[in-house]
Amino acid sequence: MEKSDFSGFSRDTVTFFEGLKENNSKEWFDKNKETFERNVLEPARGFVVAMGQRLKEEISQDIIADPRTDKSIFRLYRDTRFSKNKMPYKTHMGIFFWEGVGKKLENSGFYFHLSPPTLMLGVGMHIFPPDVLKAYREAVVASGSSERLTEAVEKVRQKKLYTIGGSHYKRVPSGFDPAHPNAEFLRHKGLFAGYEDLIPTDLFSESIVDFCMEKFIDMAPIHQWLVTAL
Numbered sequence: 001m002e003k004s005d006f007s008g009f010s011r012d013t014v015t016f017f018e019g020l021k022e023n024n025s026k027e028w029f030d031k032n033k034e035t036f037e038r039n040v041l042e043p044a045r046g047f048v049v050a051m052g053q054r055l056k057e058e059i060s061q062d063i064i065a066d067p068r069t070d071k072s073i074f075r076l077y078r079d080t081r082f083s084k085n086k087m088p089y090k091t092h093m094g095i096f097f098w099e100g101v102g103k104k105l106e107n108s109g110f111y112f113h114l115s116p117p118t119l120m121l122g123v124g125m126h127i128f129p130p131d132v133l134k135a136y137r138e139a140v141v142a143s144g145s146s147e148r149l150t151e152a153v154e155k156v157r158q159k160k161l162y163t164i165g166g167s168h169y170k171r172v173p174s175g176f177d178p179a180h181p182n183a184e185f186l187r188h189k190g191l192f193a194g195y196e197d198l199i200p201t202d203l204f205s206e207s208i209v210d211f212c213m214e215k216f217i218d219m220a221p222i223h224q225w226l227v228t229a230l
Contacts, residue, residue: 006046008205012039014116017091021116024087036076040093041069047112048072048095050209055097055110058213059220060227064104065097071104072096091115099227106132108226110216119199121212123219124166124192124226132230133189139229140185141176148229149182152221156193159218166190191226193219 016035019028029036045067052065052072066072074094080086098109106129111122128136139145156162168189172178176186185191195215202211 006043006050006206006209008208009043009047009114009203010039011204013043013093013114014199014203016040017093017114017116020089021091024089024091026088029089040076041073044073044093044095047209048097050206051095051110051112051212052097054209054213055216058217059110059223060099062099063097063110064099099223108223108230110223112212114199114203117198118196119203120194120196121215121219122165122192122194123216124222125190126166126192127190128188135230136188136191136226137173137176137186140182141180145225145229146180146182149185149225152225153185155221156219161215162193162195162219164222165192165194191222193222195219 012035016032016039019032048065048067052063052067055063055065064072069075072095074090074096076089078085078088078090080088092113092115095112096104096109097111098104098107100107105126108125109123111120113120113122125132140149153164156164166188167184169187172180172183172186177183180186200208200211202208
């Protein structure tokens with residue numbers, strides 16, 4: 001992987017998204033496209049390289065960190081064809097580092113979400129594809145992986161900073177024991193840990209990589225369970 005000279009995002013990064021929230025139009029974006037390229041995309045690419053290096057060193061050599069748009073960096077343009085919301089642009093920055101083969105969102109990974117005034121970090125899988133959901137449910141109750149899931153969730157919860165998300169269904173699916181110790185996880189359509197707070201000052205220096213890495217390591221047991229169990 002290429003070496004990064006990433007030195008943090010700028011306050012202009014935050015200002016750009018604040019402006020976009022107020023003026024979500026092609027006209028406004030076209031006038032500010034140079035600002036987007038310089039203050040959003042350029043540091044985002046550097047962050048992907050720097051963060052990817054750390055994740056590979058401290059989590060897994062198989063983490064994929066690709067500093068291209070539509071790879072690790074989510075595109076800003078929204079697909080409005082089938083949405084009632086016709087706003088043309090997303091008003092946040094999304095960056096994803098994943099581990100596994102196939103499409104990136106069909107794998108567990110590490111997510112960075114900047115939406116002023118907050119920063120959100122997530123680890124895991126937001127939504128399971130149908131075939132993965134089936135394998136997940138089997139792993140939730142299988143001997144060995146069931147106990148490891150309990151341990152992984154407890155490691156994350158004991159830090160007191162993170163939420164465990166993905167619960168969706170009201171009932172345990174047919175064919176599974178609602179009295180199983182891990183029955184709550186059978187009602188999930190995804191499994192992830194999350195952290196959210198006001199944007200830290202670390203965002204404006206290279207120390208944002210350390211800030212994120214600390215949180216990612218705390219939440220990593222969820223990722224590691226998903227990678228080994230599915």
